[in-house]
Amino acid sequence: EDQVTQSPEALRLQEGESSSLNCSYTVSGLRGLFWYRQDPGKGPEFLFTLYSAGEEKEKERLKATLTKKESFLHITAPKPEDSATYLCAPPHLGGGSQGNLIFGKGTKLSVKP
Amino acid sequence: DGGITQSPKYLFRKEGQNVTLSCEQNLNHDAMYWYRQDPGQGLRLIYYSQIVNDFQKGDIAEGYSVSREKKESFPLTVTSAQKNPTAFYLCASSIGGPEQFFGPGTRLTVL
Numbered sequence: 001e002d003q004v005t006q007s008p009e010a011l012r013l014q015e016g017e018s019s020s021l022n023c024s025y026t027v028s029g030l031r032g033l034f035w036y037r038q039d040p041g042k043g044p045e046f047l048f049t050l051y052s053a054g055e056e057k058e059k060e061r062l063k064a065t066l067t068k069k070e071s072f073l074h075i076t077a078p079k080p081e082d083s084a085t086y087l088c089a090p091p092h093l094g095g096g097s098q099g100n101l102i103f104g105k106g107t108k109l110s111v112k113p
Numbered sequence: 114d115g116g117i118t119q120s121p122k123y124l125f126r127k128e129g130q131n132v133t134l135s136c137e138q139n140l141n142h143d144a145m146y147w148y149r150q151d152p153g154q155g156l157r158l159i160y161y162s163q164i165v166n167d168f169q170k171g172d173i174a175e176g177y178s179v180s181r182e183k184k185e186s187f188p189l190t191v192t193s194a195q196k197n198p199t200a201f202y203l204c205a206s207s208i209g210g211p212e213q214f215f216g217p218g219t220r221l222t223v224l
Binding site: 004032034036041042043044045046049087089091100101102103104105106 | 117119146148153154155156157158161171201203205211212213214215216217218220
């Protein structure tokens with residue numbers, strides 16, 4: 001069964017304190033991975049698509065990387081406005097759910113000024 | 114502006130009632146999805162539709178029904194058979210691949 005695990009569940013940082021979020025998965029034949037940001041009471045906002053091991057994508061203070069078994073979301077010098085829940089989601093492969101996303105439970109990031 | 118709209122933002126239901134959540138998109142996307150989100154849980158897929166007049170059950174379809182009569186619209190009905198319907202419901206769409214874009218969500222509360 002395909003599984004996605006995100007760690008830590010919650011992360012508290014001081015403004016400017018860099019860190020990384022992890023997304024690990026046991027998805028057979030991984031074909032890409034998606035990162036989303038979700039603010040409380042809102043729908044997830046698309047951040048990145050990573051298609052192959054070794055790929056990296058950047059957006060402002062965020063950088064996403066991908067290996068064969070896990071992905072990292074690196075946050076450099078975070079600001080309070082980066083506070084949100086970050087979700088990762090690889091796609092299902094095979095069977096009736098092919099192409100549908102499997103979502104992790106997310107990492108709730110809080111950045112204090 | 115292109116995007117996905119969901120209505121209402123908040124919905125209250127009495128036990129035993131059916132309620133319908135609206136999802137509309139003007140992105141010209143072929144595929145649409147419904148998810149349920151509970152506190153501390155990942156998004157769980159309820160139903161999805163890859164094309165008009167066709168839809169498939171997701172992981173937790175029991176107690177829910179959908180229709181896809183128009184490309185732009187994918188309404189979700191939460192029936193009285195759904196035993197624990199209080200949750201945050203999210204609609205998404207995609208152009209056909211796995212990259213999905215989400216609406217703002219509807220929070221359903223059973224009184």
